[in-house]
Amino acid sequence: MDNKITNILIVGVGGQGIIMVSEIMADVFLEAGFDVKKSEVHGMAQRGGSVSTHVRFGPKVFSPLIKEGEVDIFMAFEELEALRYLHYLGPKPTILLNRQRLNPPAVSLGNEAYPEGAAEILSRRAEKFKGIPARDLALQVGDVRAVNIVLLGALQPFLPISEKIWTENILSRFPAQAQKVNLEAFELGRSA
Amino acid sequence: MNEKRILLSGNEAVARGAYESGVKVAAAYPGTPSTEILENIRAYKGIYGEWSPNEKVALEMGMGAAFAGARALVAMKHVGVNVAADPLFTMSYTGLRGGLVLVTADDPEMHSSQNEQDSRNYAKFAKVPMLEPSDSQEAKDFTGLALELSERFDTPVMLRSTTRISHSKSIVLLKEPAEQTAEPKLVKDPLKFVMLPGNARKRHPVVEKRMEDLSRFAETFPENRIEWGENKIGIITSGISYQYAKEVKPEASYLKLGMVYPLPQELIRSFASRVEKLFVVEDLDPFIEEQVRAMGIAITGKAAFPLCGELTPALVAKGLKGFSPLPVDEISRNLPARPPIMCPGCPHRGIFSILSKMKLYVTGDIGCYTLGFLPPLSAIDTCVCMGASIGNALGLDKALGKEALGKVVAVIGDSTFLHSGITGLLDMAYNKGAVTLIILDNHTTAMTGRQDHPGTGFTLRGEEAFKVDLVKLAKALGVKHVKVVNPYQLAATERVIKREVKRPEPSVIISQAPCVLSRRERVVTGKPFFINSELCTGCRACLRLGCPAIMWVKENENEDGGKKRKGRALIDHFLCNGCTLCEQVCKFSAIKETNGQ
Numbered sequence: 001m002d003n004k005i006t007n008i009l010i011v012g013v014g015g016q017g018i019i020m021v022s023e024i025m026a027d028v029f030l031e032a033g034f035d036v037k038k039s040e041v042h043g044m045a046q047r048g049g050s051v052s053t054h055v056r057f058g059p060k061v062f063s064p065l066i067k068e069g070e071v072d073i074f075m076a077f078e079e080l081e082a083l084r085y086l087h088y089l090g091p092k093p094t095i096l097l098n099r100q101r102l103n104p105p106a107v108s109l110g111n112e113a114y115p116e117g118a119a120e121i122l123s124r125r126a127e128k129f130k131g132i133p134a135r136d137l138a139l140q141v142g143d144v145r146a147v148n149i150v151l152l153g154a155l156q157p158f159l160p161i162s163e164k165i166w167t168e169n170i171l172s173r174f175p176a177q178a179q180k181v182n183l184e185a186f187e188l189g190r191s192a
Numbered sequence: 193m194n195e196k197r198i199l200l201s202g203n204e205a206v207a208r209g210a211y212e213s214g215v216k217v218a219a220a221y222p223g224t225p226s227t228e229i230l231e232n233i234r235a236y237k238g239i240y241g242e243w244s245p246n247e248k249v250a251l252e253m254g255m256g257a258a259f260a261g262a263r264a265l266v267a268m269k270h271v272g273v274n275v276a277a278d279p280l281f282t283m284s285y286t287g288l289r290g291g292l293v294l295v296t297a298d299d300p301e302m303h304s305s306q307n308e309q310d311s312r313n314y315a316k317f318a319k320v321p322m323l324e325p326s327d328s329q330e331a332k333d334f335t336g337l338a339l340e341l342s343e344r345f346d347t348p349v350m351l352r353s354t355t356r357i358s359h360s361k362s363i364v365l366l367k368e369p370a371e372q373t374a375e376p377k378l379v380k381d382p383l384k385f386v387m388l389p390g391n392a393r394k395r396h397p398v399v400e401k402r403m404e405d406l407s408r409f410a411e412t413f414p415e416n417r418i419e420w421g422e423n424k425i426g427i428i429t430s431g432i433s434y435q436y437a438k439e440v441k442p443e444a445s446y447l448k449l450g451m452v453y454p455l456p457q458e459l460i461r462s463f464a465s466r467v468e469k470l471f472v473v474e475d476l477d478p479f480i481e482e483q484v485r486a487m488g489i490a491i492t493g494k495a496a497f498p499l500c501g502e503l504t505p506a507l508v509a510k511g512l513k514g515f516s517p518l519p520v521d522e523i524s525r526n527l528p529a530r531p532p533i534m535c536p537g538c539p540h541r542g543i544f545s546i547l548s549k550m551k552l553y554v555t556g557d558i559g560c561y562t563l564g565f566l567p568p569l570s571a572i573d574t575c576v577c578m579g580a581s582i583g584n585a586l587g588l589d590k591a592l593g594k595e596a597l598g599k600v601v602a603v604i605g606d607s608t609f610l611h612s613g614i615t616g617l618l619d620m621a622y623n624k625g626a627v628t629l630i631i632l633d634n635h636t637t638a639m640t641g642r643q644d645h646p647g648t649g650f651t652l653r654g655e656e657a658f659k660v661d662l663v664k665l666a667k668a669l670g671v672k673h674v675k676v677v678n679p680y681q682l683a684a685t686e687r688v689i690k691r692e693v694k695r696p697e698p699s700v701i702i703s704q705a706p707c708v709l710s711r712r713e714r715v716v717t718g719k720p721f722f723i724n725s726e727l728c729t730g731c732r733a734c735l736r737l738g739c740p741a742i743m744w745v746k747e748n749e750n751e752d753g754g755k756k757r758k759g760r761a762l763i764d765h766f767l768c769n770g771c772t773l774c775e776q777v778c779k780f781s782a783i784k785e786t787n788g789q
Contacts, residue, residue, distance in 0.1 A: 013530065026199050026361055036199060037327075039360040041225075041303045047532030047563065048740055063439040064360035064432075067505040069519040080528070086521040103743050104530040109568060109735055110744030110759060112528040121523065144766065 005058035006159075007066040011085050012077025013102050014048050017148030021075075022053040024152060024169050029057035031169070032161045039064035050081055073158060074126075075151060077134075078102050079118035086125070094158050095126040098134040098151055130154060130192070137188045143178075146185035153189020163190070200364045202357035205328035206295055207232035208366065209335025210265045214373040215239055216290075217257035219250035221611060222640040223269030224304035225358040226297035230267055231643070234652055238369075243643055243652045246578070246611040247272035251279045251294065255348075258288035259385060260376040263339050267295040270311050271577065275612065280348065281318045285395040286385050287346035290376065291339035297353040300475045300502035304639075306558065306577065308500070310476035315350050315453035319399050321406050322350040322453040323415070324431040328362045330415075334450065336370075337415065345402055345409075352452065354475060356432040356502065407454040415450025418463055425512070426467025428460065428480060428491070433473040433503055440509035455483050464489045471496065471512060475503050534563050536741040537716040537769025539705035540632055542679040543603070545737050545773065546686045547571040552601050552693065555584040557613070559605035560639045560707075561632050568738045578608050582616030586625040598694045602629045607637035607645045610660065614669065617700070621670030626696040630689070631662055632679075634707040642709060666700040673699035680705060680715070682776045708769055720768035720786055721775060723761050727782035730757030734774040734783065741767035742774060 008025065012018050022038050029036040040053040054066045068087050074095045076082030082097055089095075097119055106112040123129040132154050138146040149170065156166055167183060174182050200208060206229050210218060218241040220230040233241040244250035247268040254266035268276060273296050280294065296314070299305040315322035323338050325331040331353065338349040383391050410416055421443050429437050430449040438446070447463045449455070464470050464484075472481045472493040481493030496511035497503060506518050534541050544564035547554050548571040556562055556572035557580060565572035574584050585602035592600075604613045609631050620627050637643040644650040649659030666674045673695060677685040685703070692699045706713040720741075723734075734742050746759040763774070765786070775783040 014532065023361075030197070030199055030363060035363065037360060037362045038199075039356055041355060041359060047535065047560065048530075049532035050530040061362075062435045062442075063505045064356060064362065064435065065504055067440070067509070069506075081530070084524050084527050084530075086524045087519045104528045105533055105566070105738065105740070106528045108740065108743040110746060115523075115527060 005056050005061055006073065007071050007090070008055040008073040008075065009052060009066055009071045009085060009088050010055065010075045010077070011050070011052045011081045012098070013081060014051050016051070016077045017145065018051050018053055018077060020173070021148045021152050022055050024166075024173065025055050028161060028165050028169050029055070031165050034058060035061045037061045037064040050084060052085060073155070075155060076122070077147070077151065080104065080115055082118050082122055083115055086121075089125055092127040093125065094128040095122050095130070096151060096154050097122055097129070097131045098147065099131050100135050100147075128158070132189065132192045134189070137192060138185055141181050141184040141188060143181045143185070146182055149182045149185040150189035150192070153186035154192050156186075156190050196366045197363050198366060199361045200328045200332070201228065201359060201361050202325065202328050202331040202353050203228035203297070203359070204232045205331035205364050206267070206335050206351070206353070207236070208364070209332035210239060211236040212332070212367050212369050213336035213339050214263050214370055215265045215339070216262035216376065217254060218242075218265040218267070219244045219253050220267040221245070221247050221250055221272060222637050222643040223272050224640055225299055225355040226267050226269045226272070226295065226353070227640045227643065228358070229295060230652060233265070241652050243645060245646055247276040248278060251276040251283070254292055255279060255283055255288065257376070258290040258292040260378065261289040261374050262376040263291045263373055265293050265295065265335070267297070269305065270296055270298040270309050271305065271307065272296070273311055273314055275578070277314070277318075280314070280320070282387050283348050284318045284320050284399055285387055285392055288342065288348065289379065290374070291342035292348045293335060293338040293342060293351050294348055295335075295351045295353060297355070297358045298476070299355050301355065303355055306575065308476060310479060311350070311352050312452055312479045313477065319403055320348050320350055321345070321451060322352055323450055324352045324452045325357060325450075326431055326434045326448070327357070328360070328364045330450070331357060332364055334415070345406055347402055352431070354432055354502070403454055407457065410451050410454055410456035411458050413451055413456070416456050416459060417448055417450075418459070419446040419448065421445045423466060424468050425471065426463055426469070427471045427473055427512070428463070428484065429473040430480070431475065433475055433508065436503055436505045436508040437473045437512065439505050441512050449480070452480065455480065457487060460484060461487065461489065464491070473497060473503070473508055473511070531566055532563060533566065533738070533740055534560060535708050535769075536739055536767045537708040537771040539634055539679045539703065539708065540564060541569075541737055541739065541771070542682055542685060542773050543630060543632060543703050544569045544571045545777070546682065546689055547601065547603075548736070550689070553588070553599055555581040555588070555600065555602045557581040557604040557608050559608050561603060561605055564603075566738065568736045579604070579612030579616050582613055582620055582627075582629055585627045585629070586616070586620050586623070589625050589627050597626055597696060600627065601689070601693055602627060604629065604631055605638070606631060606633040606635065606647045606662065609662070610646050614665070617666065617671065618669045620698045625698050628689070628692045628695070628699045628701060630701045630703055633662060633702050633704045635713065636707045636710060638707045638709070642707060642711070662702050671698045671700050673697060674702065675700070676702045676704055678705060679703040680771060680773065682773065708771075717770040719770040720765040721763055721770060721772070721783050722765070722786050723763055724782045724784065725760055727780050728757070728760040729780055729782075730760050731779070732761070733777045733779065734761050737773055737777065739774065741769070
């Protein structure tokens with residue numbers, strides 16, 4: 001590794017399992033020998049609001065927050081939320097987009113339109129872009145909650161950390177009966 | 193050596209620090225961003241931890257433990273310090289026997305708060321020292337240091353966190369707990385602990401002398417440290433701001449303050465004299481800046497950094513470098529907002545849909561139900577602080593007299609009511625307010641993540657406890673008319689509310705139904721409902737409930753000849769919890785429970 005910090009921004013909607021994904025990532029980066037910081041906001045965010053979590057790793061990390069314009073890896077769990085954080089993108093970002101739409105209240109009420117073209121906008125700005133139907137893949141392994149682990153699997157090939165460290169961490173977080181589903185979700189995400 | 197490096201949040205680290213430094217008693221009332229401190233204390237068997245009814249009681253009981261010579265930790269969010277301010281100011285006079293650390297978690301940017309007061313002012317105001325950690329390692333270490341200083345200088349010590357410390361994770365080196373601290377015992381010392389004027393007059397000079405001693409101590413306190421870099425720019429900073437500044441200006445010289453009150457004046461003078469331009473980077477108030485200015489030293493602070501909101505690396509870069517690199521994006525700026533919202537199946541929704549329909553003036557309080565403010569419910573007219581709903585409604589009643597009758601209602605959650613609503617209700621009963629109070633009893637402290645309180649029947653450790661009977665309590669306070677309603681039964685609940693708000697006497701309605709996220713109880717079925725698109729007229733009555741599971745689908749008016757609707761409602765089966773409210777408000781019987789299809 002060169003002497004550089006990797007900045008990962010994860011965004012989506014409260015309840016999508018974003019915090020767990022960021023917990024796994026942070027532990028994995030620590031395990032791989034890096035300094036790590038991550039930051040998120042709890043509280044109101046639990047109630048279906050917009051959520052963002054910053055994860056940074058490298059030789060020495062000061063700020064837990066990423067500076068706007070410096071995100072290296074952008075993981076968006078929801079299309080509209082992906083567009084909300086465009087100003088955070090660095091010059092050559094890797095972007096993973098979950099192809100899922102969740103209507104915010106004003107759209108549900110029919111007062112505002114859901115923005116179109118998230119995937120096109122993001123793929124134009126990305127150096128590497130991957131759109132992932134994570135919800136379909138999660139349903140394929142039999143648990144819609146595994147959307148977050150599918151996306152984590154999709155991230156793995158972009159980072160210099162062995163698959164084993166990831167899967168061991170995932171196994172440590174789930175009770176026995178949920179381990180198989182989540183490992184399958186991770187694997188499906190990896191090959192997505 | 194049994195040392196282990198793990199990732200901890202600032203709050204987890206404070207709890208670990210309490211464990212490693214022999215804390216015996218810990219107390220808190222939940223409040224974002226401080227809640228997880230006590231939730232994590234729970235794991236350490238040697239510490240008695242409790243959810244107190246409010247922050248004042250928490251601090252008073254922590255103080256009692258320290259009077260016995262035990263080490264105590266009391267945690268709260270910034271506005272909790274307002275509630276606990278009364279004991280805090282006089283505890284500064286009494287001092288303690290065991291160490292006491294008061295952790296306050298400030299919320300710059302108001303991620304989940306009603307104001308962004310800067311707790312450092314309390315340290316100065318109450319004349320107590322304050323430490324401020326910059327990451328989780330320091331959050332743990334400073335908790336122990338605070339307890340040592342507390343005992344050494346016979347003073348409570350404040351530890352200030354902020355959202356970005358409390359809710360960020362960084363690497364912490366764990367240690368085993370230190371050798372056991374002194375055994376608590378009863379020791380009478382009335383001249384020190386009985387703050388009658390005669391005794392307190394003798395204690396005040398002790399406080400002033402202590403602050404002088406602490407100021408001298410601050411000069412050599414190792415956590416007030418200089419990191420020399422270039423001498424062109426010198427930065428005085430503390431807390432999370434230190435990390436942002438190091439991130440964007442690593443080459444500068446730093447005076448990093450671990451103790452933000454009292455300040456090390458000689459150290460500041462010597463640092464200032466050796467750099468060309470001096471900055472202070474601090475969240476919220478110009479607390480350090482004003483004190484440095486008062487020393488006659490030129491310094492740039494709030495002229496370069498915002499007074500409102502939290503600092504970020506970009507804002508610190510802008511302030512230090514003097515130009516604006518803040519990127520903006522037109523697409524990002526023009527998106528529909530996604531505010532937090534009451535959950536599908538939330539028991540508060542029914543009450544607010546009725547209050548909204550009745551167009552009442554609703555004095556609100558602090559909790560999930562404050563979200564009743566948002567459209568389409570738009571049914572909260574005031575929200576100030578814990579317990580304010582009742583006093584506010586009583587004041588409206590006394591100012592407006594008969595004009596207010598039938599138009600004003602107060603709403604408060606069960607946890608908030610027990611925190612600081614009881615005295616408000618006592619006032620209402622005692623002074624004959626013609627006010628109706630609705631207690632939204634969802635059997636938990638929902639907004640902060642479902643903590644127990646005296647009305648749930650369980651303690652912090654999950655042990656069974658006496659469960660306050662809200663009906664009996666309201667009656668004991670002097671309210672004659674107390675009704676219990678089921679908020680999932682809209683028509684019956686509406687009848688009760690209509691009758692009670694017109695009553696020219698104090699009355700209480702208790703809306704009883706567990707939080708839909710409760711792990712203990714469940715009353716909604718979870719079976720989703722569906723909307724028959726043939727029967728839906730597009731009247732939007734269900735949409736006015738503001739349920740995230742119901743959405744509007746636009747239709748072309750010209751298609752399907754005869755029908756004039758502009759669109760129809762649709763239920764997201766994954767989100768619907770089967771609470772039946774939409775079924776109840778639909779006049780066209782278009783909404784039904786799914787029958788296995």
